[in-house]
Amino acid sequence: MPRSRALPAAPDWLSSYQPSDTASDLYASASPQTAAHWRTMARGLAALGEGHGSSGGGVQEQIARQIRDMGLTFRIAGDEAERDWPLTPMPLIIGGEEWAGIEAGVVQRADLLERLIGDIYGHGQLVAKRHLPAPILTGSPYFARKMPGMAPPSGHWLHVCAMDLTRGPDGQWCVLSDRVRLASGIGYALENRLAFSRATGSLLGDIHARRQAGFFSALREGLARDCQRDRPRIALLTPGRLNQSYSEQAHLARYLGFPLVEGRDLVVNQDRLFVRTIAGPKRVDALWRWIDTNALDPLSFDVRSTLGVPDLMATLPGGAVVANWPGAEVVESRAMATQMERLCPLLLGQNALLKSVPGWWCGQDGALAHAEAHFDDLLIAPAFGSAEGLGSQPVVGASLSPERRAALLAAMRQRPMDYVVQTLMALGQTPTLSAPTPVEQQLVPRPFSLRVFAARDGQGRWQVMPGGFARILPGDDETPALIGTGDLSADVCIADAQKQSSVGHTMLDAPGVVRGGAILASQSADNLFWFARYAERAEFTLRLLRALLGGSIEADASPAHQAGVGGMLINLLHAGGAVRAQGMGEPTLDICADALTEGELPGGIPSLIRQLQNTGRALRQRFARDFWLIASRPMPALRDHHPQTMLEVIEELIERLSALSGLIAENMMRGPAHAFIDMGRRIERALSICRVTRGLQASGQEGLNVLLELCDSQITYRSRYLSGAAPLQVLDLVLLDPDNPRSLAFQVEALVQRISGLPPLDDRNLPEQTLLDARAILAPLQAQAIADVDSGTLHAIEIQLLSLSDRISERYFLPNETVAPRQQGALLS
Structure with missing residues (x-):
């Protein structure tokens, strides 16, 4: 048998890596075991490139080819054409021990959000006892005024939620924002893993990366558990193909086996929800909604909505499951984020494991005075989506001209409840493959945010996706967009010290052999x-x-x-x-x-x-x-x-x-x-x-x-x-x-x-x-x-x-x- 020719050693892309802040950098502050996984991944990616990294374009091209073959696209708001999904080869790698702390904090935060929503639309004790200022609710465009007194029959206000995290300068993970309105990014996290694994072969196994399929099985089982019959029909409700993340929704629905439906596909009859199919109406037991509450039912909320289902709210007392419960997004506002750490001991009896970025709602006593005194050192943001002098985007006080500064301060004094101020905090950094150039490729530090997802399983417990949706930004700009011009995305790998057991599946478990049976919506x-x-x-x-x-x-x-x-x-x-x-x-x-x-x-x-x-x-x-x-x-x-x-x-x-x-x-x-x-x-x-x-x-x-x-x-x-x-x-x-x-x-x-x-x-x-x-x-x-x-x-x-x-x-x-x-x-x- 002829001897195989030894390949030259792949270059070490991490040898010259120099982050500006080692405490917040994922590689520089990693444990020795996790740092070894980083180096294994970097060498493996370099070896996949042509000439073992002499130009570095090889691995990026393999990733891009997988993206094109899988049809992964996205659309920036305002664009008519779709763009190829910007997946960068170098993943975020987090060690199993560090992830355990993140996971515990995410589960606690999910419980806190659940309790908070339940109190807001239930007994209302937080407002009654002045633990929560009422204007934080009434000022939010997502507070559903028709929902108080209506509770989900299953007792679960949330089935899927997410938090945007980053690493602070002290090396601790903190929460940038909570997301319960839409689970955007959850499908892209799945797509990132599929594209990365297909392009890189055994590299995920080499670093003992945890699989994600179990999380999606748990999500499906959790939705099914709250339905009131065996083998329920669960549908994913999309705004339609013009939505920014429609490609993600379509891929997710196909992977989970959910019919992808629009509001016009659905009809309510005798307080039951049905999907119009070629064989007549078929009952739908649960909806995973990807549209806002205001658009969900034009008869109950916004009469101008063409995305929702007329009379959908009439199906809720009968047991129809809507994930997440209408009005849940009231907890997403920046004003609410300033209250979370204080509310955690009240609702859960324990201190928050994951801290929020320090911030103050200007509607509270002393907050406006603090904002005026430290204006140049703060991020000024709208409390409820948009505000006079800001629009929908936050600004750094020091970046404003004297004229705009004076105008913004005047608007804040007139309506302080519309504003939130936050401490300026640099995002954590992660090694990212530099843009392909004629010179040798290298890894450079870039700021990131990590969206982590939690879903209820078949026992009603929270399960956290081992990984998430990573957004790598061109600058230190924390914005709420899913992905924007110049942004990159990356796979997120939770790397264990030992190789995972081979028992399990990379795809969702099937209930058994079936043929046909899928509905065809009209x-x-x-x-x-x-x-x-x-x-x-x-x-x-x-x-x-x-x-x-x-x-x-x-x-x-x-x-x-x-x-x-x-x-x-x-x-x-x-x-x-x-x-x-x-x-x-x-x-x-x-x-x-x-x-x-x-x-x-x-x-x-x-x-x-x-x-x-x-x-x-x-x-x-x-x-x-x-x-x-x-x-x-x-x-x-x-x-x-x-x-x-x-x-x-x-x-x-x-x-x-x-x-x-x-x-x-x-x-x-x-x-x-x-x-x-x-x-x-x-x-x-x-x-x-x-x-x-x-x-x-x-x-x-x-x-x-x-x-x-x-x-x-x-x-x-x-x-x-x-x-x-x-x-x-x-x-x-x-x-x-x-x-x-x-x-x-x-x-x-x-x-x-x-x-x-x-x-x-x-x-x-x-x-x-x-x-x-x-x-x-x-x-x-x-x-x-x-x-x-x-x-x-x-x-x-x-x-x-x-x-x-x-x-x-x-x-x-x-x-x-x-x-x-x-x-x-x-x-x-």
Whole structure:
């Protein structure tokens, strides 16, 4: 056996590491055992890089590749486009003994938050006995005035909570903020671990890093425990795909096995909560909400909300679980944070294990005077989200101009209860891989905050995620954003002295072997249906453009735009909204270029690709990684209007769409989701066949050849007939041949099969109207001879297909939807 060649030693990235403050730096202050884990990780990452760290770009590129492959993205508020998730290779490493102290403090803090919320909305003893100033509650925009007196039947106000921590200059961990409104970051912590482990192989095992899967199992079991029936249905309520962290929510829902629903997917009936599905309403026992309380129920809170569920609050007395309890976020304000250490002995009978950043609410006696006396040494922040002179962002007193300082002090004197002041404190530091440069890579200190998560398990006890969501900042700027421009994220590893037992699972435990059974929400079915229609519509438009540019496989064929055929194809483009009306008299090349660049008309290729991608984003939890990588690719740029250049763009896009069709055919489970995506394709393709056949059947042999090309049936026709294109033979192949996957009859027969396989609303075993309508289209096609099929017949079939599409929408999709946004009949002529 040949000897393996010894690799050169990897460089020690930590040898020249010099933090500005050793007490707050995770590596500089680590125990010898934990420091050894840091060095093991640094050497391992360096060895993964090309040339063992000579440039350092190798490991970063491997991480970036995993991020792209997993489809991990985020959106900064105000951005329209998504960005790749900024995961840096070097994780935060915390020793097991140090973590034990953090864990105990987080559990205590979670108990404190639970007791505090229970008192605020329960007996109200803290306010009654003047332990808690009433304006801290009434001044908060998150105080739910309709919630006092309503208590969760399970007794649990919180199921998931988080705290932002950092290391202070004294080396002690302290709390920057509490988070019970949204558990943002919990999904990204999971994604960070998955991406890091896939890119770095055995490095996590080399430092004995604790696994995280047990935490997510506990979270799921904790929610299920408080429901009032076996095998409850738990859904994750999202604001929608435009939310900043929608990608995180979709990934988390897929990992946990929760349906991802929006408010419009849900309905309340007889004080029970249901999700609208293609098989009718299905009961939902618990909601893990990712929307604010004010948006949760427009009938109880903000009537302007379109994100919530009307009458949701009526389901709470009956046992519906909402995590976290509506109004819980009242404890998140900066004003409340100044009271936590004082309230801990009152509510728990013990001092706080995790201290808060020293701060004062200016509504209390003496606080404003203290703020004025030490203004330059303090951070001035809004007490309840925003305040006069600050907006929503805190400022350092010393950084203000004399004019702004005077204005802010005047506003604070007028309404002191709107402000909080805090001691200035530098964030802790952690080694971070410097940005790739031509010089040697190194680790540099950067400030960080660590979001730690706690969730109730199946026994109602708090379990703390072994790790968390690390946010590494470009400067010492403690802000509440999840992630911002210039920020990085990192995996968080809790490293033990001994290797963990191999007993356990890296993914969630399954209850047993199951097949099928997952619900398909009506909105998901709608999006699947229209995703396929947009894809098929785009492919048909591309085939029209290819035919216009002379893409026939006939070696001696004249260009399609001659002899009147081109005019017919342009009419089809115009009817489909791909080109403007005034373009009818333009040169063919200009018309084709317009269709490939038109981003405003609904039928232009960029518009169709954009609509396909927008619809696809709402289905992220259902699409495999390879599928979404293809679907999310940007529209290729058109360099010029030369025919060959346009044909290259057309061929690239047709190949992409064909690849998506292939992945659907080979990889998608045969269930209701596949049925709706196939139904969308079949209806759109059948409509296209009818329209193009009506336009070209009377255009002579040239038109028949183009018809065969557009229906992708040239090779089949040549293998069957030795003669040139003949009318009856061509029309029979593209209209009535049941074995041709591009024929009209094939599409309608596939529709009948898909609809007949969908779950019924009742158990009477009678065909529903959608199936009857589909059969009414298929039966005449199977009974007719091709000589009897004329333009009027095809036009009637188009009308029936559009009516069938409407019937599918009425039966399976959400109510009160109009077809206008989808351009249902845009091509009907």
